[in-house]
Amino acid sequence: MPARPEPPSPAARPRVVIVGGGFGGLAAARALAGEPVEVTLVDRANHHLFQPLLYQVATAGLSPADIAAPIRSILACQKNAHVVLGEVTGVDTAARQVALSDGRALPYEYLVLATGARHSYFGRDEWAAHAPGLKTLDDALAIRRRVLLALERAEGETDPARRKALLTFVVVGGGPTGVEMAGAIAELARQSASEDFRSIMPGCTRVILVEGGPRVLAAFPEALSAAARRGLERLGVEVRTDCRVEAISADSVVAGGEHIATHTTVWAAGVMASPAARWLGLAADRSGRAQVGADLRPAGLPDVFVVGDTACVEGPGGRPLPGLAAVAKQQGRHAGRAIAGLLRGRAPGAFAYRDWGSLATIGRASAVADFGRVRLTGFTAWATWCVAHLWFLAGYRNRFVVGATWLWNYLTFERGARLITGADAPATPSLSPAQPRQEALAA
Amino acid sequence: MPARPEPPSPAARPRVVIVGGGFGGLAAARALAGEPVEVTLVDRANHHLFQPLLYQVATAGLSPADIAAPIRSILACQKNAHVVLGEVTGVDTAARQVALSDGRALPYEYLVLATGARHSYFGRDEWAAHAPGLKTLDDALAIRRRVLLALERAEGETDPARRKALLTFVVVGGGPTGVEMAGAIAELARQSASEDFRSIMPGCTRVILVEGGPRVLAAFPEALSAAARRGLERLGVEVRTDCRVEAISADSVVAGGEHIATHTTVWAAGVMASPAARWLGLAADRSGRAQVGADLRPAGLPDVFVVGDTACVEGPGGRPLPGLAAVAKQQGRHAGRAIAGLLRGRAPGAFAYRDWGSLATIGRASAVADFGRVRLTGFTAWATWCVAHLWFLAGYRNRFVVGATWLWNYLTFERGARLITGADAPATPSLSPAQPRQEALAA
Numbered sequence: 007m008p009a010r011p012e013p014p015s016p017a018a019r020p021r022v023v024i025v026g027g028g029f030g031g032l033a034a035a036r037a038l039a040g041e042p043v044e045v046t047l048v049d050r051a052n053h054h055l056f057q058p059l060l061y062q063v064a065t066a067g068l069s070p071a072d073i074a075a076p077i078r079s080i081l082a083c084q085k086n087a088h089v090v091l092g093e094v095t096g097v098d099t100a101a102r103q104v105a106l107s108d109g110r111a112l113p114y115e116y117l118v119l120a121t122g123a124r125h126s127y128f129g130r131d132e133w134a135a136h137a138p139g140l141k142t143l144d145d146a147l148a149i150r151r152r153v154l155l156a157l158e159r160a161e162g163e164t165d166p167a168r169r170k171a172l173l174t175f176v177v178v179g180g181g182p183t184g185v186e187m188a189g190a191i192a193e194l195a196r197q198s199a200s201e202d203f204r205s206i207m208p209g210c211t212r213v214i215l216v217e218g219g220p221r222v223l224a225a226f227p228e229a230l231s232a233a234a235r236r237g238l239e240r241l242g243v244e245v246r247t248d249c250r251v252e253a254i255s256a257d258s259v260v261a262g263g264e265h266i267a268t269h270t271t272v273w274a275a276g277v278m279a280s281p282a283a284r285w286l287g288l289a290a291d292r293s294g295r296a297q298v299g300a301d302l303r304p305a306g307l308p309d310v311f312v313v314g315d316t317a318c319v320e321g322p323g324g325r326p327l328p329g330l331a332a333v334a335k336q337q338g339r340h341a342g343r344a345i346a347g348l349l350r351g352r353a354p355g356a357f358a359y360r361d362w363g364s365l366a367t368i369g370r371a372s373a374v375a376d377f378g379r380v381r382l383t384g385f386t387a388w389a390t391w392c393v394a395h396l397w398f399l400a401g402y403r404n405r406f407v408v409g410a411t412w413l414w415n416y417l418t419f420e421r422g423a424r425l426i427t428g429a430d431a432p433a434t435p436s437l438s439p440a441q442p443r444q445e446a447l448a449a
Numbered sequence: 450m451p452a453r454p455e456p457p458s459p460a461a462r463p464r465v466v467i468v469g470g471g472f473g474g475l476a477a478a479r480a481l482a483g484e485p486v487e488v489t490l491v492d493r494a495n496h497h498l499f500q501p502l503l504y505q506v507a508t509a510g511l512s513p514a515d516i517a518a519p520i521r522s523i524l525a526c527q528k529n530a531h532v533v534l535g536e537v538t539g540v541d542t543a544a545r546q547v548a549l550s551d552g553r554a555l556p557y558e559y560l561v562l563a564t565g566a567r568h569s570y571f572g573r574d575e576w577a578a579h580a581p582g583l584k585t586l587d588d589a590l591a592i593r594r595r596v597l598l599a600l601e602r603a604e605g606e607t608d609p610a611r612r613k614a615l616l617t618f619v620v621v622g623g624g625p626t627g628v629e630m631a632g633a634i635a636e637l638a639r640q641s642a643s644e645d646f647r648s649i650m651p652g653c654t655r656v657i658l659v660e661g662g663p664r665v666l667a668a669f670p671e672a673l674s675a676a677a678r679r680g681l682e683r684l685g686v687e688v689r690t691d692c693r694v695e696a697i698s699a700d701s702v703v704a705g706g707e708h709i710a711t712h713t714t715v716w717a718a719g720v721m722a723s724p725a726a727r728w729l730g731l732a733a734d735r736s737g738r739a740q741v742g743a744d745l746r747p748a749g750l751p752d753v754f755v756v757g758d759t760a761c762v763e764g765p766g767g768r769p770l771p772g773l774a775a776v777a778k779q780q781g782r783h784a785g786r787a788i789a790g791l792l793r794g795r796a797p798g799a800f801a802y803r804d805w806g807s808l809a810t811i812g813r814a815s816a817v818a819d820f821g822r823v824r825l826t827g828f829t830a831w832a833t834w835c836v837a838h839l840w841f842l843a844g845y846r847n848r849f850v851v852g853a854t855w856l857w858n859y860l861t862f863e864r865g866a867r868l869i870t871g872a873d874a875p876a877t878p879s880l881s882p883a884q885p886r887q888e889a890l891a892a
Contacts, residue, residue: 052601052869069512071866078645079867088647091601091869110605143870158495158534162553202521204531403857410853414846423514424522426495426534427586428871 019044019086020115022345023104025094025282027054027077029331030120030314030338032400035087037342042349045087046112048104052076052091055143056399058331059408061183063146064272065153065190066198066424067415070143072408075401094121097285099307116309116345119282119296120338123315123329126278126293133254137271140183147428149272153191154426156270160210161203171267173211176259178251179275180217181224182366185234187272188215189369192241198421214244214268216261218275221247223366223374225328230374233383237368251275277329279316286310291318291326300356302341311344313337319357327359331398336360365391370416462487462529463558465788466547468537468725470497470520472774473563473757473781475843480785482527485792489555491547493536495519498586499842501774502851504626506589507715508596508633509641509864513586515851518844537564540728542750559752559788562725562739563781566758566772569721569736576697580714583626590871592715596634597869599713603653604646614710616654619702621694622718623660624667625809628677630715631658632812635684641864656686657711659704661693661718666809666817668771673817676826680811694718720772722759729753734761734769743799745784754787756780762800770802774841779803808834813859 020043024031027049038045053074062068081087092106097117104112125139138148153175160172175195177188196208215222215238221231222238222245235245249262259266276293283289283296288304290296295318298304302311302319314334321327337357344354363377365387373387382390392412396405415421463486467474470492481488496517505511524530535549540560547555568582581591596618603615618638620631639651658665658681664674665681665688678688692705702709719736726732726739731747733739738761741747745754745762757777764770780800787797806820808830816830825833835855839848858864 052597052867069514070868070870071512074868076645076867079863082645090605092605143868147870154495162533162535202519202525403861403863406857407850407854410850414849418846420522420846424495424519425513425517425586427513427590 020349021046021113022116022118023048023112023114024118024120025049025104026120026122026280026314027051027089028057028120028122028314028334030122030334030341031118032077032080033335033338034118034120034311034313034342034345035081035084035338037339038086038346039084041086041346043086043116043345045084046090046114047077047081047087048090048092048094048106048112049077050091050093051142052078053143054080054400056395056404057141058395059399060140060143060146061186061190063143063423064140064149064187065194066150066421067190067194068408068411069423070147072404072411073399074143075404080400094285097310099286099310102309114309116348117311118338118341118345119285119310119312119316120314120334121280121282121316122334123277123279123293123295125273126276127273128276130254133273136254136256137178137259137273139273140187150423151426151428152270153194154424157195157199157203157206158426159269161205167267170210170212171257172269173206174266174268174270175211175213176261176266176268176271177213177215178254178259178261178271178273180215180219180222180245180247181274182364184215184217184272184274185222185238185366185368187274188213188243188245189238189241189367189372191272192238192243193369194421194424196242197419198424202424208242211242212244213242214246214261214266216249216251216259217245217247218250219247226364226366226374226376227381230376230381230383234366234368234374237372237374237383240372241369277315282312282316286312293318295326301344301354302337302357303354311341313341319359321359330364332362333359365394367391463792464489464556465559465561466491466555466557467561467563468492468547469563469565469723469757470494470532471500471563471565471757471777473565473777473784474561475520475523476778476781477561477563477754477756477785477788478524478527478530478781480782481529481789484529484789486529486559486788488527488530489533489557490520490524490530491533491535491537491549491555492520493534494585495521495534496586497523497843499838499847500584501838502842503583503586503589504629504633506586506866507583507592507630508637509593509867510633510637510858511851511854512866513590515847515854516842517586518847523843537728540753542729542753545752557752559791560754561781561784561788562728562753562755562759563757563777564723564725564759565777566720566722566736566738568716569719570716571719573697576716579697579699580621580702580716582716583630593866594869594871595713596637597867600638600642600646600649601869602712604648610710612653613655614700615712616649617709617711617713618654618656619704619709619711619714620656620658621697621702621704621714621716623658623662623665623688623690624717625807627658627660627715627717628665628681628809628811630717631656631686631688632681632684632810632815634715635681635686636812637864637867639685640862641867645867651685654685656684657704657709658686658688659692659694659702660688660690663691665690669807669809669817669819670824673819673824673826677809677811677817680815680817680826683815684812720758725755725759729755736761738769744787744797745780745800746797754784756784762802764802773807775805776802808837810834 024047056073059073163169192213195211253260279294315329367373373391375382375387467490499516502516606612635656638654696703722737758772810816816834818825818830
């Protein structure tokens with residue numbers, strides 16, 4: 007009887023290091039399941055985050071655990087995958103290893119960089135302190151804390167000007183995140199808050215969405231942009247297009263020449279790719295994204311793939327592909343499959359993005375959907391949005407919890423997670439050091 | 450037709466200030482619903498917390514929003530109640546007003562202090578940094594972060610001694626909180642973690658419960674203490690009774706003369722009442738609780754009631770009543786009703802505690818219950834515990850979510866909320882600055 011060939015020992019298998027546990031990195035890891043490689047996925051968070059629903063955590067609709075799952079448990083059944091919690095500080099492409107901030111180094115035969123993007127303040131980094139962006143769970147909890155504290159402060163405030171400023175919320179940026187944030191803040195501050203707070207009526211609250219371009223949701227067809235704008239205005243959001251932000255401070259925003267007194271500004275205007283291009287010594291575009299070839303490999307680095315928000319890849323018509331979860335997922339899968347092919351001696355093919363359509367939600371039972379020839383608005387688009395997001399959410403438990411929570415919120419108009427937590431949450435929310443006695447009872 | 454008597458205007462109504470939105474304060478507010486008073490409830494958090502389930506947030510079983518609800522929305526329908534977010538710094542009983550840290554003052558005709566307790570380190574405050582206690586949502590999230598980070602660090606650690614220390618968890622204090630924490634950490638670290646982490650087997654992990662007295666759950670009958678100990682030991686918890694903690698540092702606990710190398714210590718050993726007694730200039734017992742009369746009023750202060758963990762009230766047999774949710778609730782209700790009676794000229798009666806029984810859970814499908822003549826252990830006690838806690842949880846939404854989550858966790862052995870979040874969560878969990886290359890792949 008002939009001896010059966012031994013499977014290669016783990017030590018002899020090619021090592022694939024994937025940096026980033028977002029949509030791109032996870033898709034790459036999964037595409038390598040069952041392949042004769044050792045996969046190591048590194049992320050500085052212990053969880054994969056379903057970013058499309060992050061704005062609902064920021065506006066108290068969902069809890070962090072509803073839209074995040076430990077990367078370890080997502081990959082628990084994939085025997086060739088290891089997960090490392092750590093922060094990558096650089097890549098040595100000559101020695102083929104990834105450096106971590108604690109001094110460890112991860113050697114690789116193939117590398118996938120899926121490190122995503124952070125928000126960018128267009129060089130005005132001093133705005134970061136006053137206008138938090140929305141990329142991580144901690145970002146979302148910080149925004150939730152700010153919005154809820156502004157309402158608490160307004161409830162106890164007797165000075166009309168300060169009260170008005172506390173009840174004014176500005177969202178900068180009219181892309182999907184900005185539109186969704188503005189709609190959700192309007193619902194939270196105007197509807198839920200007016201039930202909880204004695205002195206806050208729906209009419210007291212202003213939500214202003216500032217967009218530098220001529221319309222919101224610029225990536226959507228014009229008709230859907232107009233529908234989104236109408237939807238926001240129905241919720242009471244003031245939409246300012248062709249309006250550029252000139253200054254942001256702790257208690258105001260200057261936009262289009264107008265001074266808006268506000269204590270709560272949310273940044274949804276721009277993103278900057280992670281430093282992957284710098285690590286590799288590559289040319290980057292204006293948003294810091296690494297220039298890669300059609301097969302997602304940078305020129306001269308045949309064992310490195312860059313995917314998702316940190317890669318600049320030309321789409322149809324020569325325009326770079328947008329920073330969407332669907333793009334990252336498909337690119338991650340492409341990179342994983344390409345590595346599996348390389349092991350068998352096959353050169354990687356060109357990446358082709360398959361566009362399944364775009365969705366953005368505006369508020370309760372209102373959304374826009376663009377599926378190319380089919381365009382939806384209103385309740386139909388919203389129902390499609392709900393089904394699509396539940397479908398793509400990782401884990402049966404999260405799908406069930408989020409679905410049940412949405413149903414509950416839809417039926418009751420409640421928002422369950424209106425909690426102010428966090429080490430930097432001031433125990434006392436007052437802005438004015440000395441207020442008249444009895445002020446709390448006057449409300 | 451005779452003119453109907455006008456209801457008294459809000460301004461003329463007696464003002465009742467309640468400090469604290471826990472079980473005692475909320476019960477007092479609710480007991481005053483419909484009475485001709487203006488109720489102001491002050492708390493430094495915006496939410497009421499169901500503390501009996503806090504250990505499940507600390508061990509990733511539940512999310513913060515599942516066991517907490519905004520005080521405003523709990524009291525939204527009670528028309529005579531106002532909620533103020535603020536930190537009380539003192540009481541001026543002569544001027545009859547409560548001072549807040551922002552300079553505001555709340556005048557009262559009647560005052561209810563329901564300010565609860567914090568954990569106490571018996572004068573060893575330097576232990577606080579290494580052995581966090583469990584009283585607030587932020588405490589629970591900090592413990593969750595520490596436990597999960599210890600597991601992450603252990604997964605990447607190659608030094609056997611350091612690895613052993615990272616996989617050793619010490620719980621100080623064998624009361625209900627300590628027993629519940631030890632059991633839940635054992636389940637998390639031994640069962641869930643061994644699925645997620647490649648190198649952590651159930652046998653690697655040690656959970657040690659240190660109790661200074663002769664038995665755990667000292668307030669329960671001896672037979673139930675013994676059953677709880679057996680239950681913990683079945684989960685792999687090492688129970689050390691008659692064992693006093695002598696020192697706690699970042700990487701060790703010295704208890705009963707033994708040096709235990711550990712990076713994760715949880716404090717469940719003692720509580721200290723809030724400074725209510727000091728505010729009122731009253732005598733306090735060893736735990737800082739204010740001495741009050743049988744009607745819950747301190748001597749010489751007929752318009753002040755002190756309830757819950759911050760009051761020292763004699764129970765049957767002359768022993769002070771324990772710091773339980775049931776005691777706080779009944780005392781809060783008593784104070785509210787007594788104030789309603791005083792308005793009608795009735796002197797308050799003596800408070801009588803009605804003991805409905807005590808429950809403590811040990812782990813999955815295991816608990817002890819003491820209903821006086823009826824004593825339960827094992828699954829029956831656990832089922833009773835589940836039903837009782839769902840019943841007492843505030844809000845239909847929370848009841849539904851917690852019930853569904855428990856069912857899910859019971860059926861799947863999963864723990865959904867295994868997220869490391871928080872501003873002080875180190876992005877990189879390494880303990881050792883320079884570790885050998887390839888260590889992450891060796892796991």
